[in-house]
Structures are given as structure tokens and as C-alpha cells.
Amino acid sequence: MKNILDFTKELMLMHFHDGDVLVDFTMGNGNDTLFLHQQFPESMLIAFDIQEIALENTKLLLQENHANMEKITLINDSHSNLDCYIHSVIDGGIFNLGYLPSCNKQITTLAETTIQAIQKAINLLKIGGLLIIVVYQGHKNGAIESNIVFDYCVNLDNRKFTVLQYNFVNKKAPPYILAIQKDK
Numbered sequence: 001m002k003n004i005l006d007f008t009k010e011l012m013l014m015h016f017h018d019g020d021v022l023v024d025f026t027m028g029n030g031n032d033t034l035f036l037h038q039q040f041p042e043s044m045l046i047a048f049d050i051q052e053i054a055l056e057n058t059k060l061l062l063q064e065n066h067a068n069m070e071k072i073t074l075i076n077d078s079h080s081n082l083d084c085y086i087h088s089v090i091d092g093g094i095f096n097l098g099y100l101p102s103c104n105k106q107i108t109t110l111a112e113t114t115i116q117a118i119q120k121a122i123n124l125l126k127i128g129g130l131l132i133i134v135v136y137q138g139h140k141n142g143a144i145e146s147n148i149v150f151d152y153c154v155n156l157d158n159r160k161f162t163v164l165q166y167n168f169v170n171k172k173a174p175p176y177i178l179a180i181q182k183d184k
């Protein structure tokens with residue numbers, strides 16, 4: 001079976017296409033940003049993070065990998081403000097929730113702003129588009145965020161959205177994936 005990060009990549013490869021408008025809502029060290037750019041080099045890619053260090057690390061990673069920066073916009077702001085920056089339809093996006101490994105673990109995604117961002121992203125998402133959310137419930141804020149994000153997804157109108165959960169049910173508080181497809 002594919003682990004969480006491998007299955008996340010699989011979902012991106014299955015659902016996103018080169019030329020799509022794609023969003024990395026939690027840039028961190030830039031691994032997802034780089035993956036998306038390498039797999040979909042013609043896509044316009046927008047990445048958010050509230051930490052300056054995330055932008056520095058991501059810029060470095062992209063430079064080391066000769067990324068075409070004309071296709072990538074790095075934004076030092078909360079994903080909950082995405083509507084200040086994105087005025088077009090989006091085709092897909094990824095949230096990798098939680099904190100930046102090897103940095104301040106107190107700086108983490110929080111339920112309130114995560115839900116605001118998901119709601120705004122859903123409004124911009126094209127029909128057939130996919131939002132992937134990797135949820136970490138193993139730390140204190142993560143458990144609270146997980147409950148709220150899961151509840152939000154469970155209550156999405158099933159005439160308009162299909163929501164997948166990919167979860168290893170015999171592990172204690174493992175990370176898991178939610179993926180929201182907009183059907184109508």
C-alpha cells in the first residue's frame with residue numbers, strides 16, 4: 001500500500017494536468033511546490049506560507065533545481081487571504097497541514113484559517129477540480145484541526161462534491177488524506 005505522501009503524489013498525478021492553475025497552500029520547505037512544478041512545468045503555480053523561512057527554503061530548493069520562476073509565485077501570507085491574490089479559477093491544490101519540520105513547532109496551521117482557506121479555495125475550484133488535504137492529528141492543535149476539517153468535509157453537499165478519505169485505521173492518530181472533488 002502507498003504511504004500518505006506517496007498516495008498524495010499519486011492523486012496529484014492522476015488529477016492535475018500540465019497547464020492547470022495549481023496552488024500549494026502550505027509551501028513549507030517547498031517539496032510539494034517543486035514536485036508540482038517538475039510534474040506540471042507549464043502550470044501557473046501559486047504557493048503560500050506565513051513564515052519567511054519557508055519562502056527562503058523554497059526559493060533555494062527551486063533555484064537548485066533550475067525551476068522556471070516565471071511560472072511560480074511565492075506568497076508570504078496566510079492561505080486564508082488567497083482571494084487577495086488569486087482572481088482566476090483554480091484547477092487543484094494541496095494543503096499539507098501542521099508545522100514545518102525542524103522549525104518552530106508552535107507555528108502550525110490552525111482550524112479557523114484552514115477552514116477559511118478551504119472554503120475560499122472551493123469557491124475558486126473549477127468543476128472537476130481537486131483539493132488535497134493532508135491532515136496530521138498526532139499533535140495538540142492537529143487533533144483539534146483534524147476534527148474540524150473532517151467535520152467540514154463530511155458535511156459538504158454530496159450533490160456537489162465527492163470527498164475521499166485515505167486513512168490507515170489500525171494506527172494511533174496517523175496522518176491521513178482528505179480529497180475534495182467539485183462535481184457541480
Ligand SMILES: C[S@@+](CC[C@H](N)C(=O)[O-])C[C@H]1O[C@@H](n2cnc3c(N)ncnc32)[C@H](O)[C@@H]1O
Pocket residue numbers: 025026027028029030031032033048049050051054077078079080096097098099100101107108109110113114
Ligand atoms: C507541514 S508544513 C508544509 C510542508 C510543505 N508542503 C513541504 O513540502 O515542505 C506546513 C506549513 O504550513 C505553514 N502554515 C501555517 N499556517 C499557515 C497559513 N495560515 N497559511 C499558509 N501557510 C501556513 C507553516 O508555516 C508550515 O510551513
